[in-house]
Amino acid sequence: MEFVEGIREKDTLELTELLKKQETDGEILVEGTVHSIRKMGEIAFVILRKREGLLQTVWEEGKTNISISDLKEGDCIRATGTIRREARAPHQKELRLCAVRILSSPAAPLPLAIDKWKLNTSLETKLNLRPISLRNIKERARFKIQEGVCRGFREFLYTRGFTEVHTPKIGAKGAEGGSNLFKLSYFHKPAVLEQSPQFYKQMMVGVFDRVFETGPVFRAEKHNTRRHLNEYTSLDFEMGYIDDFMDICAMETGFLQYTMELLKREYAKELKILGVNLPETRKIPTVRFSRAKELAAEKYGRKIKNPFDLEPEEEALIGQYFQEEYGADFVFVTHYPSKKRPFYAMDDPEDARFTLSFDLLFRGLEVTTGGQRIHDFHMLTEKMEKRGMSQEGMEQYLDTFKYGMPPHGGLGIGLERLTMQLLGEDNVREACLFPRDMNRLEP
Amino acid sequence: MEFVEGIREKDTLELTELLKKQETDGEILVEGTVHSIRKMGEIAFVILRKREGLLQTVWEEGKTNISISDLKEGDCIRATGTIRREARAPHQKELRLCAVRILSSPAAPLPLAIDKWKLNTSLETKLNLRPISLRNIKERARFKIQEGVCRGFREFLYTRGFTEVHTPKIGAKGAEGGSNLFKLSYFHKPAVLEQSPQFYKQMMVGVFDRVFETGPVFRAEKHNTRRHLNEYTSLDFEMGYIDDFMDICAMETGFLQYTMELLKREYAKELKILGVNLPETRKIPTVRFSRAKELAAEKYGRKIKNPFDLEPEEEALIGQYFQEEYGADFVFVTHYPSKKRPFYAMDDPEDARFTLSFDLLFRGLEVTTGGQRIHDFHMLTEKMEKRGMSQEGMEQYLDTFKYGMPPHGGLGIGLERLTMQLLGEDNVREACLFPRDMNRLEP
Known part of the structure; x- marks a missing residue:
């Protein structure tokens, strides 16, 4: 034997x-x-x-x-x-x-000069030849950095008492609702691919208090932009017993600080190959949504078209403002309008048109959405009713609250977007091994 | 500010x-x-x-x-x-x-006596009330152990030079082919949910040499057994420059050894709550598929019906045999029949009816499938032709080999099955937070 x-x-x-x-x-x-x-x-x-x-x-x-x-x-x-x-x-x-x-031995000569320092070819060609183009030293280095970010997220959260969970990607109902769901037939039953682990991670707050997940999410959005993917990796956490949503911002800041140190320590080679300047994470400014719009409008002479919406161009200007005024790479934009947030977001008791929530902008691009959630059963069902939502198919999610939940909140970080901004790339596809967009399903 | x-x-x-x-x-x-x-x-x-x-x-x-x-x-x-x-x-x-x-405060009294040491209720009820039943101390402890297994997998592989990858779950074609694919429409194009990251991790061996992924896989199998899930978490790795497939078995053994130590060190509380006896991982016996069948047949008086197939009952007897004869909790069953393996499996040059592959049985249940893969482009395309497979939609996968690949192999471990066996559970659903089976799509 x-x-x-x-x-x-x-x-x-x-x-x-x-x-x-x-x-x-x-x-x-x-x-x-x-x-x-x-x-x-x-x-x-x-x-x-x-x-x-x-x-x-x-x-x-x-x-x-x-x-x-x-x-x-x-x-x-x-x-x-x-x-x-x-x-x-x-x-x-x-x-x-x-x-x-x-x-x-290969069966044919390489179709790309992968030994060149910088691959001199279009993004489209690189993506078509992904298994080959990634053999270039610079191309592959990006994904070591991405590994470091994901690893930093987990390592940091383990030290803060979080439990890792694996939640299903096929479900009966999407967390955000709406039309941007991929639908499939699941043994003759209608099913969807989850847009977010939101419902599941909230359910698990009642069990583990603090949970996180790193996994794929699916959005059938008909956007074909430099910052959208239809499948991406979401770094999610959710935590109970928060005092307010600033606890979530603080935890994210801790993650960023930890991860930048990890990258410096363990990924120095790749940072050097890519010429990456790590961002400042010691002090991240916070600004209310409405105030952020005003600041950008005043400084850059832009008219505010809609006080309840934030356009990508405004995001970029807000990023620029905080870079110029405070030397900040990141900024927490807080108190997003209720209309722009899902039903489970906690409204601001001082002004219900806004929520106790935030986005984190990194060099002018949203990389995180988070906030405090409603934990009271009655408040939650009332808000659903006010929005004309049915409770059908939501029974188990609602049970979570019916049987008691602590005040809690959490966030979701787009791993590819965070990587993209960290590397100074201009297209999120550069930070995804095998991107999925409206036109691309292969390789 | x-x-x-x-x-x-x-x-x-x-x-x-x-x-x-x-x-x-x-x-x-x-x-x-x-x-x-x-x-x-x-x-x-x-x-x-x-x-x-x-x-x-x-x-x-x-x-x-x-x-x-x-x-x-x-x-x-x-x-x-x-x-x-x-x-x-x-x-x-x-x-x-x-x-x-x-x-x-909760809005209603709890529907289950979750404060009892052991929840005295059916699996069905526990699953229907998952957000509540998991609040039981024993129920939730299982998933801390599961966290430890997944964490051990990653931590160990980082130390052995592996890179973590995130590969797409929506694709144009499944890795294993066949009928057990969930299908969906992807912006009016036919698409499938990936059964395995197989093709992608092989592509990435050409880039990073050693890669791993921990993520969901989807199998539309019409099995409703105690050991099948239609969505599960797969711990996958793939490594280049192997001498033979025993390098894969050795790496898996290293992972198991590392993980049992991690559990002892960091999850002692949960091991105690669940009364878990950690398995022996110092020496894992290996036995050829054909020989394993003979040994079980001889000792337990079972007739070998089909020399090229292994039934669940035979797996259990092989497990029992090695437990009794060698005190072994694990056994590598090697050289599986070619018919039972996908086209990319490397055939045994000494007898092409068998492959250079293995399953790992843990207390009589398959928890891993792995082996050496074909790395030569011509050998691969010939085998596809012999099986009557079309190259359509496989161009980029095949390019990987056309432009050179080292000898390599890898494996996939079912996280829920491994957890189930570790905990001595009888149904894999006990080791999955939110199981998906033919009848269950919620919660």
Whole structure:
């Protein structure tokens, strides 16, 4: 009987390990994909792509066991060689190749020059060739940063007593209602894809007090803009026993502070590759919705068309205002109009036209929507009635409140939008591995 | 201008903090939900449910500021009081209540006796009343354990050089094909919900070498059994540069070992509440599919009906065999028949009727399917042709291989099944917050 006793230790070295080696350490073993080949006669520079970065290896006529013509870009190889200092190489080290074994070979030459520092091609082409275009070092670095953001969210919330939940994406009813729901037939019953884990995370506040989820949400919005996706990853949390919605803003600020530190510490390489300037998160200004509109209107000479709506251009100007006046990358815009918020939002007791809610703008773009929710059963059913909403299909959600719920609130953060703003990208599709929009369902 | 500078420190204490307090520390502040009330005349025991567990508080006539008749189960309260040693209380401490403020009150009495140690009700009722039944301490503890498993998966894989990815759940084509796909209309185009992130994680091996994802998958299987869900959380990883599929088994074993340690360390309270015996993960036996069938047949006098299929009863017997013969909770069953595996599975070069793949059985139930995948473009397209599969809609997946891929493999773990077996539950619905099956779409 054979047994598996845990991970197998391998002789092959990862980049960090092998860069610690010296010539005197003798032959080492390495694996990687041939990223590019530059032939120089008797020698050739063969750049290997590894998960931690690029490694310069050197093929030498008569010293390496294979002919350089046997090697091509896209080959996956296992090779032995010796490490040498070389001031002009990345990391100031290179590997002199001894024995090269080709593990696999591509069937065709690459359709994109992925070894260029910046892929010189349209977004459309990059997305069509996603499995290939992401092999470019800069392209893939974005998604390491994205990993760091998602990881930071979870790690931070674990330390603050939150429980991670997994809620269903197929449901009988959407949390926000309206027409932007994808519909499907579920064993002959009508069903929808959830627009948000809102109902479920509120139900779970009654159980765990503080919960979070990182998962996909689906919106059948007929928007084809640079900031909309029809499927995206939402970072959601919901917490009980809040004093007011500023507890939610404070928790989000804590997350941002934690995550920027995590990125600095663990993702420095990718930040450098992408030239990212991390935003200021020590002090995030807050401004009421109505006041924010006024400030932007006054400073930039814009007329307020609708006091209960915020257009993307106004968002951008508010962002600019707080950048210029306070050096702030983020700003909490609070007290959104009730009309613009779902029924479960808590109205401001001082002026019911507004809610105890907020959006977080990051460099002029909304990346979060959050706020305090109604926790009283009667208040909730009355508001539903006032909005002409039926309770049908909402029984279990309403039960949550009927049987007691603490004051609570929460938020949802668009992971791709946050990544996009962090990286200074102009299109949210640059921050999504496989975007889904009105025209794109593949790859 | 107001600024948010990070999380707000509160005076209210969490359970761990307040249990460190003594009577001499004076009044402390606490919040929680009234879980149960036991009146004893001049005093009453008011058990508070907090996220970390239960706290015994004591109402005293004339000493607490409110009448006991003002308090009811389901109330959310904020209270001050003093800590006293009390040998008979949970944690040997109780809180003598001074001032109680009711933050919110339920609109109706609870429909379930959630304060009982074990909920004495059917699975059906528990699921129908999910937001309430999960308020039971044992019920909710399961999902803390589930959190630990998912967290262990990610934490372990981060340390092994894996990158987390988020792949789309709406696609043009399913990874496994066949009839068990949920279909929907995506802006007038036919689309499906992904059965697995298989294609995407393979594409990403060419980019990051090692990737993982924890997310929902959707299977329109017409099974209504104790072990099937139509939507579940899949823990997936895929890794490049493997020597053979035993590298995958070894990585999974590493994950299990890491996770059991994490549970012991951080989830001891919940393990105790549920009386969980953690499984043995130091040495996991491996056995070939055909041999496993023979062993079970010989020992338990069962006839092998079909040498290329494994029935649930056989799985259970194989589990029993390895438990009895080797004291093993887990067993890797390897070399599954090609007919039972999707086209991308690597056939065994020594006998193409079988594949270089495995299932992991945990106490007699399949919790993982994994294996080596085909990485060669020509081998892949030939196998598709042999199976009569069209390449239509597979162009970008196939491009991944056309332009070079390392030898690789991976696996998918059913989070709910793994949780179910870990907890010794009999129905996978007990290990899913909001199960989706053929008959259940709500809550």
